[in-house]
Structures are given as C-alpha cells and as structure tokens.
Amino acid sequence: MLYKQIGEEVRNYIDQLTKPRGSLGRLEELAIEVAKMTGERFPRVTPPGVLVFAADHGIAKEGVSAYPQEVTAQMVLNFARGGAAINVFSKQIDATFAVVDVGVAVDIHEESVINEKVAYGTNNFAYEKAMTKEDAERAVQVGYRQGNRMIDSGIRCLIVGEMGIGNTTTASALLAAMSGRHVAELVGKGTGIHNEAVKHKRAVIERALMLHQPKASDPIDLLTKIGGLEIAAMAGAMIAAAERRIPILLDGFICTVAALVATRFDEDVVHYMIASHESVEPGHRIALQLLNKEPLVRLHMRLGEGSGAAVAFPIVNMAMAMLRMATFSSGNVSTGSDHHE
Numbered sequence: 001m002l003y004k005q006i007g008e009e010v011r012n013y014i015d016q017l018t019k020p021r022g023s024l025g026r027l028e029e030l031a032i033e034v035a036k037m038t039g040e041r042f043p044r045v046t047p048p049g050v051l052v053f054a055a056d057h058g059i060a061k062e063g064v065s066a067y068p069q070e071v072t073a074q075m076v077l078n079f080a081r082g083g084a085a086i087n088v089f090s091k092q093i094d095a096t097f098a099v100v101d102v103g104v105a106v107d108i109h110e111e112s113v114i115n116e117k118v119a120y121g122t123n124n125f126a127y128e129k130a131m132t133k134e135d136a137e138r139a140v141q142v143g144y145r146q147g148n149r150m151i152d153s154g155i156r157c158l159i160v161g162e163m164g165i166g167n168t169t170t171a172s173a174l175l176a177a178m179s180g181r182h183v184a185e186l187v188g189k190g191t192g193i194h195n196e197a198v199k200h201k202r203a204v205i206e207r208a209l210m211l212h213q214p215k216a217s218d219p220i221d222l223l224t225k226i227g228g229l230e231i232a233a234m235a236g237a238m239i240a241a242a243e244r245r246i247p248i249l250l251d252g253f254i255c256t257v258a259a260l261v262a263t264r265f266d267e268d269v270v271h272y273m274i275a276s277h278e279s280v281e282p283g284h285r286i287a288l289q290l291l292n293k294e295p296l297v298r299l300h301m302r303l304g305e306g307s308g309a310a311v312a313f314p315i316v317n318m319a320m321a322m323l324r325m326a327t328f329s330s331g332n333v334s335t336g337s338d339h340h341e
C-alpha cells in the first residue's frame, strides 16, 4: 500500500520551497505521488527502464490493420538493431531497454531479443478463443518475471511498451468488455485504416464479444477469450513493478488497456501508475478515465512501443528535481502573507 504519511510530509515540504505555493502545478502532484509510491522523501526515477513485449494476433486475419502481420517480426528486429522510435527515445532518456518475444508468429533469430515465446501468435478470436487458459497465465508470468528482471537491474521507473499488428482490435475488445461501453465509442484507426475499415473492425469486435461473452471482472477469462500475449505480459510486468514500489509510466491505448487488465488481477496496482500521454485512439481516453488518470501531455501520437511514455518521462524526472530547490528558510526568501490559497 501507499506511504500516505510520507506523501503528506512531501506536500508540506513542497510548500516550503522558494516559489509561490502551488505554482509548479502538476509537477507538485507528481512528486507527492512518487513519494507515496516509493516511500522516499527525495525519490529518483532515473534510470528508467523500457520493456517492450511483442506478439502477433490471429484477429489480424480479419483485415483490421493497415499493415501486414509480418511487420511485428520485422519491427522486433528493428528494435534489436536500434532503429525504432523507442530506441531513439530510450537513448535520449538514458533508459535501460529490452525487447521480449512473448508470442511473435515466427521464430526471431536475434540474440538481443529475449525469447519467452508462449505461442506463435494468438488464435483468431472472431471464431475461437484467443488462447488457452494456461497460455494466458504463462504470458502474465513472463511479464512478471521480465518486469522483476528489469527492476533487479536497478531501474527506478518502468515504461512498458508493445508491438503487435492487430493489437488495437484486441485492446478495443478488452476495453469494451471491461467498461461495458459500446464498441463504436472506443474503436479507432489503429495504424491508420480508412473509415470503411473502421466499421468492419467494429463489426468484427461486436461479433466476437457476442460469441465469447467474457467476464468483465475475470482477467484470465478476458485474456483467454479475446486477449493478446503481449497485453497479458504487460499486465504481469506492471504487477511486478507495483509489488516492488516502482512507478509505472503508462504509454498509449494498448498499454492502458493492459493496465486495466492488471487492476483486474490486483486493484492496488493502479496506485503505482502515472499516465504519460493521450493517444489519438479514441478508446485511450475512456481507458484513462476508468483508471482515473489524467495524461501529462497530448501530442497526437499513436505509435505504441512505449514511445509516448518515453517522451513524457523528462516531465516526471523534472518533478523529482523540483524537490532539490531551496526552502524559504535555507534560501533567505520571505514567505507570502496568509491570504494566499
């Protein structure tokens, strides 16, 4: 559970720093939140860790993505060679980076890719269950193990990213099931499909939900019927981070849906999450609302990989730096009157 007392102490301390009370806005709240998570009065979020899980989706066969399934494996190789957006952004924030194959449809022959393949992609959930219960559990455990491994290496903030052609369809199905909202409200263009294809994507998801009737409160039932292997692993990694009191910086739509799945395993995990950005994908706003999180930035991004979280990370880091300011007494600055708010 959270260190509420330390949070209060940090709140009072921030009011002694040499600035008008409340003038650093959300940064003040971020410092208090991270202090409550970590139990530290001067928390550090560096170095951050970026853990990308990749997997394929049988539902891609329904023509719901703008790109072919092979792109998942091709992008995994690109991550391994440092050519993706998340590689460039990770370097920029001095992050520890790792990519895990938890369910890509082909074998990946690349040493730097962690091989934790649970299956060669999921089944097409338009017609059958996405995976077995055992595979859903295994994928969560992969994430839990890899999350712990990354934390063991010394990271102080976890960014969980993903790569998986078709995964906005999977994430939309999961979100519709968990939220009870209409698919039409939350479905979007993913990698960039046209309006007619969005209608088709919506119909595919609606039919699949009718077929499977997943239980909204049962994460293994959700993952088994309409889930994704990388989404399961992301949930597992978040559970590990929360247990270890490591702040989790959420990324976009798929990541935030994985976060919701994680809260279905353990509702306390939500207290360790910080929302980074708001993706263009319409379901993202809904998923963030369900977690009761306000994003730090809106940059019209819709890439995934952990990229939005990496972009927002310096803001979180800046909030921790704020705590190193002088206080009114140490800095010889006069305090204001009692008339301020």
Ligand SMILES: O=C(O)c1ccc[n+]([C@@H]2O[C@H](COP(=O)([O-])O)[C@@H](O)[C@H]2O)c1
Pocket (backbone or CB within 6 Å): 064, 065, 066, 067, 162, 163, 164, 165, 166, 167, 168, 169, 189, 190, 191, 192, 251, 252, 253, 254, 255, 279, 280, 281, 284, 301, 302, 303, 304, 305
């Ligand atoms: O993070 C997001 O909000 C986001 C929004 C749209 C697309 N993506 C990425 O694009 C891929 C899924 O898109 P799609 O159209 O194949 O379902 C997957 O690899 C995600 O990382 C990610």
Ligand SMILES: Cc1cc2nc[nH]c2cc1C
Pocket (backbone or CB within 6 Å): 067, 071, 075, 162, 163, 164, 191, 303, 304, 305
């Ligand atoms: C090229 C490409 C890169 C990605 N990164 C995350 N999802 C992606 C989807 C595509 C198509």
